[in-house]
Amino acid sequence: MSDALEQALEAAFAEATRRYKERGFQRRIGFGSKPALISVDLANAWTRPGNPFTCEHVDDQIIPSMQALLKSFRKYDFPVVHVTTCYQITDRKNSNTDMGLWHDKIPVDVVAQSNPELWAIDSRIAPIEGEQLLIKKRASSFHGTYLAGYLRAAGVDTILVTGVTASACVRETICDGLADGFRTIAVKEAIGDRVPGAVLWNLFDIDAKFGDVETTETCLKYLDRIGQAKLASEKLAA
Amino acid sequence: MSDALEQALEAAFAEATRRYKERGFQRRIGFGSKPALISVDLANAWTRPGNPFTCEHVDDQIIPSMQALLKSFRKYDFPVVHVTTCYQITDRKNSNTDMGLWHDKIPVDVVAQSNPELWAIDSRIAPIEGEQLLIKKRASSFHGTYLAGYLRAAGVDTILVTGVTASACVRETICDGLADGFRTIAVKEAIGDRVPGAVLWNLFDIDAKFGDVETTETCLKYLDRIGQAKLASEKLAA
Amino acid sequence: MSDALEQALEAAFAEATRRYKERGFQRRIGFGSKPALISVDLANAWTRPGNPFTCEHVDDQIIPSMQALLKSFRKYDFPVVHVTTCYQITDRKNSNTDMGLWHDKIPVDVVAQSNPELWAIDSRIAPIEGEQLLIKKRASSFHGTYLAGYLRAAGVDTILVTGVTASACVRETICDGLADGFRTIAVKEAIGDRVPGAVLWNLFDIDAKFGDVETTETCLKYLDRIGQAKLASEKLAA
Amino acid sequence: MSDALEQALEAAFAEATRRYKERGFQRRIGFGSKPALISVDLANAWTRPGNPFTCEHVDDQIIPSMQALLKSFRKYDFPVVHVTTCYQITDRKNSNTDMGLWHDKIPVDVVAQSNPELWAIDSRIAPIEGEQLLIKKRASSFHGTYLAGYLRAAGVDTILVTGVTASACVRETICDGLADGFRTIAVKEAIGDRVPGAVLWNLFDIDAKFGDVETTETCLKYLDRIGQAKLASEKLAA
Numbered sequence: 001m002s003d004a005l006e007q008a009l010e011a012a013f014a015e016a017t018r019r020y021k022e023r024g025f026q027r028r029i030g031f032g033s034k035p036a037l038i039s040v041d042l043a044n045a046w047t048r049p050g051n052p053f054t055c056e057h058v059d060d061q062i063i064p065s066m067q068a069l070l071k072s073f074r075k076y077d078f079p080v081v082h083v084t085t086c087y088q089i090t091d092r093k094n095s096n097t098d099m100g101l102w103h104d105k106i107p108v109d110v111v112a113q114s115n116p117e118l119w120a121i122d123s124r125i126a127p128i129e130g131e132q133l134l135i136k137k138r139a140s141s142f143h144g145t146y147l148a149g150y151l152r153a154a155g156v157d158t159i160l161v162t163g164v165t166a167s168a169c170v171r172e173t174i175c176d177g178l179a180d181g182f183r184t185i186a187v188k189e190a191i192g193d194r195v196p197g198a199v200l201w202n203l204f205d206i207d208a209k210f211g212d213v214e215t216t217e218t219c220l221k222y223l224d225r226i227g228q229a230k231l232a233s234e235k236l237a238a
Numbered sequence: 239m240s241d242a243l244e245q246a247l248e249a250a251f252a253e254a255t256r257r258y259k260e261r262g263f264q265r266r267i268g269f270g271s272k273p274a275l276i277s278v279d280l281a282n283a284w285t286r287p288g289n290p291f292t293c294e295h296v297d298d299q300i301i302p303s304m305q306a307l308l309k310s311f312r313k314y315d316f317p318v319v320h321v322t323t324c325y326q327i328t329d330r331k332n333s334n335t336d337m338g339l340w341h342d343k344i345p346v347d348v349v350a351q352s353n354p355e356l357w358a359i360d361s362r363i364a365p366i367e368g369e370q371l372l373i374k375k376r377a378s379s380f381h382g383t384y385l386a387g388y389l390r391a392a393g394v395d396t397i398l399v400t401g402v403t404a405s406a407c408v409r410e411t412i413c414d415g416l417a418d419g420f421r422t423i424a425v426k427e428a429i430g431d432r433v434p435g436a437v438l439w440n441l442f443d444i445d446a447k448f449g450d451v452e453t454t455e456t457c458l459k460y461l462d463r464i465g466q467a468k469l470a471s472e473k474l475a476a
Numbered sequence: 477m478s479d480a481l482e483q484a485l486e487a488a489f490a491e492a493t494r495r496y497k498e499r500g501f502q503r504r505i506g507f508g509s510k511p512a513l514i515s516v517d518l519a520n521a522w523t524r525p526g527n528p529f530t531c532e533h534v535d536d537q538i539i540p541s542m543q544a545l546l547k548s549f550r551k552y553d554f555p556v557v558h559v560t561t562c563y564q565i566t567d568r569k570n571s572n573t574d575m576g577l578w579h580d581k582i583p584v585d586v587v588a589q590s591n592p593e594l595w596a597i598d599s600r601i602a603p604i605e606g607e608q609l610l611i612k613k614r615a616s617s618f619h620g621t622y623l624a625g626y627l628r629a630a631g632v633d634t635i636l637v638t639g640v641t642a643s644a645c646v647r648e649t650i651c652d653g654l655a656d657g658f659r660t661i662a663v664k665e666a667i668g669d670r671v672p673g674a675v676l677w678n679l680f681d682i683d684a685k686f687g688d689v690e691t692t693e694t695c696l697k698y699l700d701r702i703g704q705a706k707l708a709s710e711k712l713a714a
Numbered sequence: 715m716s717d718a719l720e721q722a723l724e725a726a727f728a729e730a731t732r733r734y735k736e737r738g739f740q741r742r743i744g745f746g747s748k749p750a751l752i753s754v755d756l757a758n759a760w761t762r763p764g765n766p767f768t769c770e771h772v773d774d775q776i777i778p779s780m781q782a783l784l785k786s787f788r789k790y791d792f793p794v795v796h797v798t799t800c801y802q803i804t805d806r807k808n809s810n811t812d813m814g815l816w817h818d819k820i821p822v823d824v825v826a827q828s829n830p831e832l833w834a835i836d837s838r839i840a841p842i843e844g845e846q847l848l849i850k851k852r853a854s855s856f857h858g859t860y861l862a863g864y865l866r867a868a869g870v871d872t873i874l875v876t877g878v879t880a881s882a883c884v885r886e887t888i889c890d891g892l893a894d895g896f897r898t899i900a901v902k903e904a905i906g907d908r909v910p911g912a913v914l915w916n917l918f919d920i921d922a923k924f925g926d927v928e929t930t931e932t933c934l935k936y937l938d939r940i941g942q943a944k945l946a947s948e949k950l951a952a
Contacts (some may be wrong), residue, residue, distance in 0.1 A: 001726075002722075002725070002726075004718075004722050004725070005722045005725065005726050006720075006722075007718075007722075008716075008721075008722030008723070009719075009722070009911075011716070011718070011719065012485025012715075012909070012910045012911045014717050015909070015910055016724035016909035016910060016911075018333075019909055020909065021910065023766035023767075023821065023822035023908075024766050024820070024824075025766075025819070025820045025821065027817075027818055027819050027820065028284045028818070029815060029818040029819055032816070033943075037778045045853060047941075052738050052739075053737075053739035076281035077333045088370050088371070089368065091371065094368070095391075095392050096259075096317045096368065096370075096392050096394065097388075097391075097392075097858050098370055098384065098388055099897055100384070100387050100388050100390075100391035100892075100893070101743060101892060101895060101896075101897060102892065102893075103741075104741055104742070104743040104744070104897075105739070105740075105741050105743055105892070105922075105923055105924060105925070106689035106738070106739045106741065106922075106923050107737065107738035107739065109892070110738075114826045127766045130327065130332070130334065132326050132327065132336055132743050133326070136384075137384040137387075137388070138384065138387070138892075139889055139893065139924075140614065140889070140890075140893065141925075142321065143384075143387075143890065143893045144383060144384035144385075144387055144893065145372075145382060145383075145384075146336065146375040146376065146381075146383075147382075148340070148374070148382075148624065148625075148628075148656065148657070149338050149375075149376070149381075149382055149624075149655050149656045149657040150335075150336055150338050150657065152338075152624075152628050152633075152656060152657025152658065153333075153335075153339045153527070154333050154334050154657075155632070155633070157628075157823070161770075167919045167923065168244075168919075168923050168924075175853055175854070175886055175889075176854075176857065178814075178815060178816065178819070178852075179625055179814070179816075179852035179854065179857045179858065180624065180625045180628060181624070181625040181627070181630075182628065182631035182815075183815060183818075190903075193728035194733065194737075195729070195733055195734065196729055196730060197723075197730075197915070198730070198919070199724045200758055201911070201915045202919070205882075205916070206911070208820075209818075209820050209853075209881065209882050210853075210882075211743055211819070212818065222884060234448035239488075240484075240487070240488075241489050242483075242484050242487070243484045243485075243487065244481075245480075245484075245486070246478075246480050246481045246483075247484070247673075248477075249478070249480070249481065249482075250478075250481050250671070250672045250673045251674055254671035254673075254674070257670065257671055258671065260585065261528035261529075262528050262582070262583035262586075263528075263582045263583065263672075264580070264581075265579075265580055265581050265582065266580070267577060267580040268580070278619070290499035290500050290501075291499075303658055316687055321677030338654075338655070338657055339505060339657060339658075339659060340654065340655075341499070341503075342504070342505040342506070342659075343502075343503050343505055343654070343684075343685055343686060343687070344500070344501045344503065344684075344685050345499065345500035345501065346692050348500075370599065374699060376618060376654075376655035377651055377655065377685075378651070378652075378655065378688075381652065381655045382655065386862065386863075386866075386894065386895070387862075387893050387894045387895040388895065389895070390866050390871075390894060390895025390896065391863075391895035392895075393871070395869070405681045405684075405685065406681075406686075412617055412649055413616070413648055413651075414616075414619065416576075416577060416578065416581070416614075417576070417578075417614035417615065417619045417620065417863055418862065418863045418866060419576055419577060419862070419863040419864065419865070419866025419867035419868075420577075420866065421577060421580075432495065432499075433488070433491070433492035433495055433496065434488045434489045434491055434492060434804075435485075435492075435677070436492070436681070439677045439680045440681070441675070443674070443678070445645075446581075446582075446643075447581055447582050447615075447643065447644050448615075448644075449581070461649060494850050500952060534720050554812045564846050564847070565844065565846065566849050570844070571863075571867075571869065572793045572844065573867075573868075574846055574860065574864055575865050576860070576864050576866075576867035577867045601823075606803065606808070606810065607813060608802050608803065608812055609802070612860075613860040613863075613864070614860065614863065619860075619863075620858075620860035620861075620862075620863055621813065621859070621860075622814070622850075622851040622852065622857075622858035622859075623858075624858075625814050625851075625852065625857075625858055626811075626812055626851070628814075629814035629815045630809050630811075631809065635745050670816075
């Protein structure tokens, strides 16, 4: 991202923040009592070079943040859902496709279900036993999936959302998560995109209206706090 | 089913029909202009002997009806969706399961995703290329799936619903299909269950309030009519 | 209901129960830790004489049960949602109607939003301040409404469902409630219908697969138990 | 908006467009055969001065565009849905509120259902008979409402979306509309916000991935074309 863009956006955010504060936006939703990690589209088509969906800052930011988060979620046995996207019918001329109309906007036709290598979760952060792999067809991890009902049944009240992209699947997942009644946290370093400025302006909008943007470090501290309490209570019950 | 039950139900339905007609229920929703076939849970755990989910009248009624319907849908190239059900986490003591709470009512824990033989569509009516296989987690084929959005994108306005069971997944699929804006047709011979009377009373409720119960023969005639018109219009366009 | 029907259904239920038990159905979902009362369509068009939607056993069973439940929910300050149904456009020839396609099956066109007397909650169990009135358009109280997201945000994990009818709006609300991750309880005496046998067979299906059918008395005992614990914990916190 | 911001964003969009084109994003979804107008939150709290929700460019851009669109939709009798937002329980300390958790981010607590003046549609573009007023609780006009099912039942395949704000309710409505299977068109001049740059970057993201951004003029030409065809076909049928 150019310095000019960064400076112009920071100036715009400063003015917007002034207005938002005055009017009562940008409130804090806060962390709740049982978190789940919702990791969106960190599959090879998005994390590895050479695909139309390839994103930036995967190796230096997203993967390290995700590895730290996974370590903590696994230590305390909080639910982890790995979300990915693929399609059974990828012929764009076939109106009977599970792509719906999305291929009329973006190249979802490249992610064929018949080629699992493309939509498999990146091996550096691959699911382990007990972690769900959820296949979605649209941007949001909630829309047209069983995610909300499953999280409620599991007693989850807070979702930490990571992955790509800030301007599509991550943002939609956060907006729907809030609408479905979950405290929504966007993990700053673990969210990426593929065009200049898109992470910045989308995280700004999200933090103003739909969820708290927090650093990986803040999230890890929260997980330790709530996780230690969980372990203590389980020890008492045993 | 015992004769006593059948006679008692027929008498109850006669009295109910009298009241419903008087009050304006039991109207006909009718067939629309573009149908899809939604075949619910006709997978081995439901269609073959020896499973808790095994249903009755599969071989003598449901499979023959489905074979006739599939032949017609394929002839005219109308969309077919094969719906099945399975779970990634089937340990009932694990609160973090995609079964949600349903295993607290019925034995969904027997249908593990890791055992595809159980949830594969019955080979006698197996999907062919271009037909979708949709995995659901709950009773309704619409709840927590992309089905409604996909059907709308495909221009479908009518769904013919088949499969098992009348008292659960078929009924829920029909109720949701209507609520989502589709003309809903329950194909009489192609719908089954596993306890006495359940098909009868559920089809009665459906026909009174949620969709038209029609015979396979009536459905085939409709498909021929609308299908021939489609072929003629495609010939003109070519 | 005729004796013959009741006897035939009881015999069918006995045989079905034998099969269901053998196969692992009819499990108990149980009561959770924070209940809400979802009261479905107990509005004048359904509870008072002379409307196509008028139901049976309103005065002698449903209203007394509801009054006892409301007293307890209000005593312990647990959430209550009164659900009703009405439409802005009730001309059946207008394809642009919020009735969707439902008027093609049942006489929803009689419940015009412009006539609030019809869809107002029965005055014997009317909402008080702090209790929501939710207007739905379809059978389920969850489908096309904000109910699931709101209940999740409120920390509710259990819904007690009452109202009419067993064969439509109550059953759909229970099925969707379970699918959305809530423990679902059907309150026996507080659920009605308008044709012979419909309450019996629908409660039987529900109890086998979608929620526990419990008496008002059992529900009141649960509410006292959980409510007293709530009051005690609030006293401690104060 | 400052010149520096506008120039920086235009440069960023140019670079993003280069990448998107190369990778197959920014495709055109196009207009379909039956449109509906979905007008989001053009109610007094958003369109008139002095409210935390007050937006910019209402009088000089949004209202004139909306008036032109309404004239055309009414001339050809295409469906119009006016969407607004309000709440029954606006006490932020009451966990049992239909605001869900949204008041933890933005000041939705100012829009009380008990004060209809706040959430009534702006009188300059008020609903006429036959146009629906839809009350939503979340950002998206689809999430937790009957909108998708109703539009499907009405045979709508294309939605023109207008209103406020670009960064919340309009964007969410467009993303969900596409996911639900509708061709989504964002009407450029009729979409507003309240902080600098937000309209620009949100319309850019939308056009890249979720719907076509089109001018009012282009939309009016489409409406004339499809509307004249409709009138001609109705004349033939009569």
